[in-house]
Amino acid sequence: MRQSFLTVIVLAILGFSCASAIKETDEEQFISNLLSKMTLEEKIGQLHQITSQWEMTGPAPATGSAQYYLEHLKTGKVGSMLNVTGAAATLKAQKLVVENSRLGIPLIFGYDVIHGYQTMFPVPLGEAASWNPELLKLSASIAAKESAAAGLHWTFAPMMDVGRDPRWGRVMEGAGEDPYLATVLSVARVEGFQGDDLNNDLTIAACAKHFAGYAFVEAGRDYNITTINDKTLHNVVLPPFKAAAEAGALTFMNAFNTIQGLPATANTYIQRDLLKDKWDFDGFIVSDWNSIGEMVAHGAAEDLKRAAELAINAGSDMDMEGNAYIAHLKQLVEDGKVDEKLIDDAVKRVLRAKYRLGLFEDPYRYSDSTREKSIINAPENHEAARKVARESMVLLKNEGSLLPIKSDIKSIAVIGPLADDKDTPLGNWRAKAIKGSAVSLLEGVKAAVGDQIDISYAKGCDLTTSAGTFFTELEFINNDKSGFAKAIATAKKADLVLLAIGENCHQSGEGRSQTDISLKGVQMELFNEIIKVNPNVAVILMNGRPMIINEIAEKAPAILETWFGGSQTGHAIADVVFGKYNPSGKLPMTFPRSVGQIPIYYNNMNTGRPGPNEDVFWSHYTDEKNSPLYPFGYGLSYTTFSYGDLKVDKVSEQEVSVEVTVTNTGSLAGEEVAQLYIRDKVATLVRPLKELKGFQKVMLETGASQKISFTLTEKDLGYYNNQGKWVVEAGEFDIMVGGSSETTLKETISLSFEKGI
Numbered sequence: 076m077r078q079s080f081l082t083v084i085v086l087a088i089l090g091f092s093c094a095s096a097i098k099e100t101d102e103e104q105f106i107s108n109l110l111s112k113m114t115l116e117e118k119i120g121q122l123h124q125i126t127s128q129w130e131m132t133g134p135a136p137a138t139g140s141a142q143y144y145l146e147h148l149k150t151g152k153v154g155s156m157l158n159v160t161g162a163a164a165t166l167k168a169q170k171l172v173v174e175n176s177r178l179g180i181p182l183i184f185g186y187d188v189i190h191g192y193q194t195m196f197p198v199p200l201g202e203a204a205s206w207n208p209e210l211l212k213l214s215a216s217i218a219a220k221e222s223a224a225a226g227l228h229w230t231f232a233p234m235m236d237v238g239r240d241p242r243w244g245r246v247m248e249g250a251g252e253d254p255y256l257a258t259v260l261s262v263a264r265v266e267g268f269q270g271d272d273l274n275n276d277l278t279i280a281a282c283a284k285h286f287a288g289y290a291f292v293e294a295g296r297d298y299n300i301t302t303i304n305d306k307t308l309h310n311v312v313l314p315p316f317k318a319a320a321e322a323g324a325l326t327f328m329n330a331f332n333t334i335q336g337l338p339a340t341a342n343t344y345i346q347r348d349l350l351k352d353k354w355d356f357d358g359f360i361v362s363d364w365n366s367i368g369e370m371v372a373h374g375a376a377e378d379l380k381r382a383a384e385l386a387i388n389a390g391s392d393m394d395m396e397g398n399a400y401i402a403h404l405k406q407l408v409e410d411g412k413v414d415e416k417l418i419d420d421a422v423k424r425v426l427r428a429k430y431r432l433g434l435f436e437d438p439y440r441y442s443d444s445t446r447e448k449s450i451i452n453a454p455e456n457h458e459a460a461r462k463v464a465r466e467s468m469v470l471l472k473n474e475g476s477l478l479p480i481k482s483d484i485k486s487i488a489v490i491g492p493l494a495d496d497k498d499t500p501l502g503n504w505r506a507k508a509i510k511g512s513a514v515s516l517l518e519g520v521k522a523a524v525g526d527q528i529d530i531s532y533a534k535g536c537d538l539t540t541s542a543g544t545f546f547t548e549l550e551f552i553n554n555d556k557s558g559f560a561k562a563i564a565t566a567k568k569a570d571l572v573l574l575a576i577g578e579n580c581h582q583s584g585e586g587r588s589q590t591d592i593s594l595k596g597v598q599m600e601l602f603n604e605i606i607k608v609n610p611n612v613a614v615i616l617m618n619g620r621p622m623i624i625n626e627i628a629e630k631a632p633a634i635l636e637t638w639f640g641g642s643q644t645g646h647a648i649a650d651v652v653f654g655k656y657n658p659s660g661k662l663p664m665t666f667p668r669s670v671g672q673i674p675i676y677y678n679n680m681n682t683g684r685p686g687p688n689e690d691v692f693w694s695h696y697t698d699e700k701n702s703p704l705y706p707f708g709y710g711l712s713y714t715t716f717s718y719g720d721l722k723v724d725k726v727s728e729q730e731v732s733v734e735v736t737v738t739n740t741g742s743l744a745g746e747e748v749a750q751l752y753i754r755d756k757v758a759t760l761v762r763p764l765k766e767l768k769g770f771q772k773v774m775l776e777t778g779a780s781q782k783i784s785f786t787l788t789e790k791d792l793g794y795y796n797n798q799g800k801w802v803v804e805a806g807e808f809d810i811m812v813g814g815s816s817e818t819t820l821k822e823t824i825s826l827s828f829e830k831g832i
């Protein structure tokens with residue numbers, strides 16, 4: 076802990092009751108000492124988290140007036156608040172607690188800083204498409220800086236739920252469908268938020284969420300139950316969380332869903348046995364918003380009291396907005412249903428986090444209005460947002476090299492419901508983004524061309540009847556085509572059309588599950604009308620999830636997936652379409668051909684009847700292909716790359732070296748993400764046809780080649796069995812390298828190493 080003599084003096088003058096303890100240098104000693112002074116009520120208070128009443132991110136709390144909460148704050152019955160933001164507000168709330176409660180234990184302020192605080196970065200799924208951990212680290216570090224400057228200590232991010240179902244609106248918050256990619260990128264985010272030192276005014280605590288299995292909600296319907304077998308749990312769902320614990324994520328959040336019938340919040344196995352014991356996690360677990368209370372609706376607890384008992388015994392340390400612990404824990408201890416030792420352990424975890432954040436040293440350290448003004452929205456934050464946004468974009472199609480826009484183009488029509496939208500690019504879970512503050516596509520294009528090219532604009536249609544909010548359902552209109560005529564006339568006159576279509580910013584996110592993930596409203600009709608009059612259409616997609624775009628993929632010569640790109644969207648798209656930046660993004664999630672294929676993901680297992688056969692008796696659909704529209708790992712560049720000289724050698728029986736040469740065979744410099752996949756051909760529990768085990772992003776000049784090396788060790792060659800034990804089986808492994816999960820460049824190697832069998 077950083078010691079500040081001045082702080083100690085100041086706190087002593089203020090009568091700050093923890094001041095004497097500040098002299099303690101040893102973290103555990105400090106915590107134990109403080110704990111020993113606490114009454115049971117005060118301990119329970121540390122496990123109680125409430126939302127501010129002026130901003131909420133979940134259903135309104137059922138009980139309690141403002142006065143009731145105020146009293147709780149003053150008497151040490153609250154350990155944390157969420158949704159209090161800004162240096163002034165956090166200072167006020169902190170003072171209320173520190174100056175009035177007996178022990179003056181500071182609050183920890185949490186907030187959903189998912190892809191930026193006020194400078195918005197692309198939604199996490201978009202950032203994941205960059206396959207660039209350094210970039211994600213950068214964006215998380217800037218989000219942390221801005222949040223910390225606004226008095227926050229803790230973000231409820233990263234979400235590391237590996238998701239295979241684009242109907243689930245929350246895939247926008249994650250890193251996609253692959254556990255390896257999600258692991259690497261989630262760790263980068265944790266490191267970005269937390270930096271090297273949590274006790275630094277520019278970093279905040281991360282929260283690995285949702286522990287665990289939330290992305291597997293059945294049929295993609297949010298908050299639904301999940302069906303996850305043990306193999307999937309251990310090999311797909313848990314790995315990013317394990318890595319986050321190892322990377323030092325200070326907190327975890329559990330989940331709304333049940334796993335094998337047991338709510339995650341009451342799951343002792345994952346919370347205590349795995350996370351706290353096996354993985355040595357010494358931070359704390361916060362419940363999801365009232366996930367303790369929701370166990371009653373699940374039918375896992377008869378009332379809130381029983382829910383509190385189940386949750387604390389299973390290892391859920393802090394109760395977010397459930398009011399279960401504050402209402403019932405004391406009685407449960409007195410009734411002998413909960414051992415006070417468990418409460419002590421939970422409280423120590425919370426105090427430890429506060430200690431590491433330096434809050435006992437100075438509870439007000441983050442709440443500084445001058446600092447807040449200089450950090451939030453600083454120009455360098457926006458420069459970084461532009462860089463991250465353009466590197467997140469994925470070029471899905473580019474027939475006849477329509478993009479980058481050629482120098483002989485004299486006029487461009489910027490068309491579509493999202494073409495001049497300054498709000499949608501900010502996406503959902505937008506923290507304190509200022510409404511309408513994004514650079515729109517039209518603005519970005521105009522700024523890029525000056526008066527060199529004639530730019531015209533027509534909206535064509537609206538996406539929804541209203542802009543929508545975080546809380547409300549969206550209404551989609553299907554019939555207003557009054558803007559079509561102008562859009563068609565505008566397209567007709569131009570050399571090239573940029574058509575911006577996709578989703579409303581609140582169409583993906585929490586509570587935004589959809590059965591139909593094609594383009595809503597009259598967008599497809601608009602597309603068809605435009606392309607009839609001008610075939611040079613580059614579709615600019617803005618969305619938070621994979622969408623079904625078969626007809627566009629068939630007819631449009633160019634498609635650029637830009638996700639919800641954040642504050643600098645328009646400039647970042649302009650950088651890409653005018654060739655200032657050569658796109659390098661690769662899909663972190665499969666794009667299906669139809670909803671009926673979902674869940675569709677690249678790392679599936681073979682069946683006993685993989686086919687294709689001449690008869691119908693093989694694993695397929697009679698009305699749809701098995702293959703996706705665009706596979707995981709796919710993305711084009713303005714140049715082309717070839718892969719060759721694949722060399723796979725044994726370093727030992729449990730270590731394999733892989734070498735491949737990547738060459739830029741096109742006429743522009745560009746970056747390529749070389750992806751390494753393996754297949755364990757025969758195993759006791761069948762293994763996926765392909766599993767990502769490494770990737771490297773390289774920059775190559777025209778004609779340049781680069782040798783890329785990977786090393787596979789036993790941690791890449793094995794898998795978790797149904798008991799969660801790591802197993803490596805001898806035998807043949809296919810080793811594949813290429814620019815997408817559909818690569819066919821392959822070598823096979825035989826290994827005799829075995830473990831855990």
Ligand code: BGC
Binds near residue numbers: 585
């Ligand atoms: C979400 C969490 C979020 C929490 C607090 C919940 O509804 O599931 O991801 O962190 O609200 O806003």
